[in-house]
Structure formats: C-alpha cells, structure tokens
Amino acid sequence: MKKCLVCEKGALVKVEDIALEISGYVFITKGERCDYCNEEFPYEQETQRTIHIARKIGVWPEPLKLYRHLSKSGGGLVFRIPNDLERQLKLDENMEIVITKIGNKIVIEPQAA
Numbered sequence: 001m002k003k004c005l006v007c008e009k010g011a012l013v014k015v016e017d018i019a020l021e022i023s024g025y026v027f028i029t030k031g032e033r034c035d036y037c038n039e040e041f042p043y044e045q046e047t048q049r050t051i052h053i054a055r056k057i058g059v060w061p062e063p064l065k066l067y068r069h070l071s072k073s074g075g076g077l078v079f080r081i082p083n084d085l086e087r088q089l090k091l092d093e094n095m096e097i098v099i100t101k102i103g104n105k106i107v108i109e110p111q112a113a
C-alpha cells in the first residue's frame with residue numbers, strides 16, 4: 001500500500017473519479033486518492049490524455065486548474081506543486097520563484113537561472 005506524501009498518514013486508494021477542471025469543463029480521470037486527507041493524484045498518463053482531449057475540443061486557452069490542499073509544516077503553510085506541472089515547467093528545488101498576489105489569486109512564476 002502506497003502512503004500519501006502529503007499527510008503521511010493515509011494510504012493511496014485507486015479511484016476513477018478525479019475531477020480536473022479545465023476552462024469550466026470537468027474531465028474525469030483515473031488516479032489515486034488519499035483515504036485520510038483526500039489529496040488526489042491523477043496518473044501522469046491520464047493527465048496527459050485529459051490535456052490531449054481538452055486541446056482537441058479547443059478548451060485549452062485557459063490555464064489548467066488543479067485543486068490542491070495546503071498542508072502545514074513548521075508553523076507555515078506548504079503548497080505542493082503537482083508533478084505534471086513540475087515536469088511541464090521543468091521546475092526543481094534550486095529554482096527561484098516570484099510570488100505575486102493579484103486580488104485573491106496567487107501567481108507563482110519560476111525565474112530562469
């Protein structure tokens with residue numbers, strides 16, 4: 001049984017009803033969900049398939065919207081970058097980011113080295 005990387009308490013259970021919202025369209029994908037904190041981990045291939053379908057029906061102009069929970073660590077809130085975004089944007093732990101607050105949104109921009 002795989003342990004959840006977010007809460008480190010729950011186990012990951014296979015599910016087929018992870019909702020990814022792209023431009024107001026909801027795509028259902030397969031993946032794993034933590035039975036403790038409910039964090040969802042869509043399979044990489046499923047995410048790619050969803051992106052492919054979204055592009056095909058022309059709903060890709062808007063940014064991909066993913067729902068994630070914040071977790072608490074050392075008195076602060078931690079935001080985990082989804083793996084597929086990490087790969088798409090080629091992020092790594094040495095990268096500097098700029099955080100901008102726009103209204104009630106937070107924009108995270110990786111800075112080129």
Ligand SMILES: [Zn+2]
Pocket residue numbers: 004005006007008009010034035036037038039
């Ligand atoms: Zn969890």
